[in-house]
Amino acid sequence: MRLSMPVLFRMRVIPLILLLAVVFATLLNWPVLLHFYQILTALEHVKAGFVISIPLVLIAALNVVFMPFSVRYLLKPFFAVLLITGAIASYATLHYKVMFDQSMIQNILETDSQEATSYLNGTIILWVALTGVLPAVLLFMVKIDYCAKWYQGLIYRLLSMLVSLVFIGGVAALYYQDYASVGRNNPTLNKEIIPTNYIYSAARYLQKTYFTARIPFQTLGDDARRTAGNGKPTLMFLVIGETARSQNYQMNGYTRDTNAYTVREGDVISFADVHSCGTATAVSVPCLFSGMGRKHYDAEKAANSEGLLDVVHKTGVSLLWKENDGGCKGACKRIPTIEIKPTAGNNMCDGETCYDGVMLENLDAEITATPGDKLMAFHFIGSHGPTYYRRYPPAFRHYMPECARSDIENCTQEELVNTYDNTVRYTDYVLAQMIDKLKKYADRYNTVLIYVSDHGESLGENGLYLHGTPYKLAPEQQTHVPLQVWMSPGFSAAKHLDMACLKNAAAHNAWSHDNLFSSVLGLWDIATQVYDPQLDMFRPCRAG
Incomplete structure (x- = not known):
């Protein structure tokens, strides 16, 4: 019929x-x-x-x-x-x-x-x-x-x-x-x-x-080797944030206390002038780990090549990626990965999404699961919009009234900024909890935490919302991102880092995602041809 x-x-x-x-x-x-x-x-x-x-x-x-x-x-x-x-x-x-x-x-x-x-x-x-x-x-x-x-x-x-x-x-x-x-x-x-x-x-x-012939898979840093170590092992937390913009960070001059928790930790260094590789996760995350830099980044080449984590792994460092943002965009495809499932019945999840506090669960077991040096990467959902109000628990509704809806253009500017700032403040809380965890392991490891966001966000400035604007046309709000670093005294001493020098460099120098690849390799004392000392933001402040 x-x-x-x-x-x-x-x-x-x-x-x-x-x-x-x-x-x-x-x-x-x-x-x-x-x-x-x-x-x-x-x-x-x-x-x-x-x-x-x-x-x-x-x-x-x-x-x-x-x-x-x-x-x-x-x-x-x-x-x-x-x-x-x-x-x-x-x-x-x-x-x-x-x-x-x-x-x-x-x-x-x-x-x-x-x-x-x-x-x-x-x-x-x-x-x-x-x-x-x-x-x-x-x-x-x-x-x-x-x-x-x-x-x-x-x-x-x-x-x-x-x-x-x-x-x-x-x-x-x-x-x-x-x-x-x-x-x-x-x-x-x-x-x-x-x-x-x-x-x-x-x-x-x-x-x-x-429909384009795939380029052959490229290895990276096959010559990588550690030039120091064999003392107390290192435990590094590398945290990739989501949709956080530098303008809303207290440590970078914002008038609100959005960094209330990491400020209390002390010795957290905020890099004030950092720009992203892209304006969307699908570009920024693989670019950040590729080592190509923004101007030379090629998505196809990055998808068929090893990246930062592969190079670190070749030197004997144990790796783990914890995912709470829907995928690592290829950055973690060859290392052990724990993907947080929103439907797993966890009290930090509602069936569709999870608060980033879920990253803290089972952390002790994951740290002690392998011996020696460890790099643990965490991919936050952070400030992902438009449902900003779903990124933090009710107890973290600090700035009110909030914009508890997804059609954010229908909220007042005050409501929208309040809700976004609550996401930044909650991310700051989770980072402070991670630093506290690293402090507890300071007797067994030299510990360090690096946090950087993948891209920023527009909150109605000039009629723009969210992110993803082509980079050449993107406003500062979508490309200016936060980068924070915390180091235990044992770690900074082992790396011969002048912390006063680093704080000065963080406050006055310009940086970008291009710096992360070589900076992480430098902190691990990894010698390889793919390491660029000119891009290592820590190198000028290391003695010897």
């Missing part, structure tokens, strides 16, 4: 494609039109014809792009999917200023289901239902009239595309300088047009990920 949708009206295929172009240009591309409005209102002189031409050129361009997909049996399912995905992209662009470049597509595709559901709320569901699902349903209720002869249909399609191209050419002849000027001064506009932005970026990502 064949099910069929009721027919609302009949329409020829060429006018239907033009209608779809109008819907995409005026409804789903509303964020782009708003961006144009903001640009044009800031100009001193604007031609009326140029302003009027903008949505018409967009309609004509989309008509050209859509026409090849107007064939029978493909048209309805193809454009139904585009309408729904376009509605999602439109919401993200309008409310969070998300830009769907290749890095953002990678970030989306590598996001786990629990993290993805945190973005759901009543507002986005209503938006997608009205601007995506409803038009898609109406599309299936249209009876489309196709030409009887295939070549007639081809001719009409080509004529429609030709008319659109002629119109675009005519507008270009009249207003080329205006379009060129706006385009040069606003290079992101071409990445904001829905659906071409995310389709193109997704195609590039899939082509590069699945």
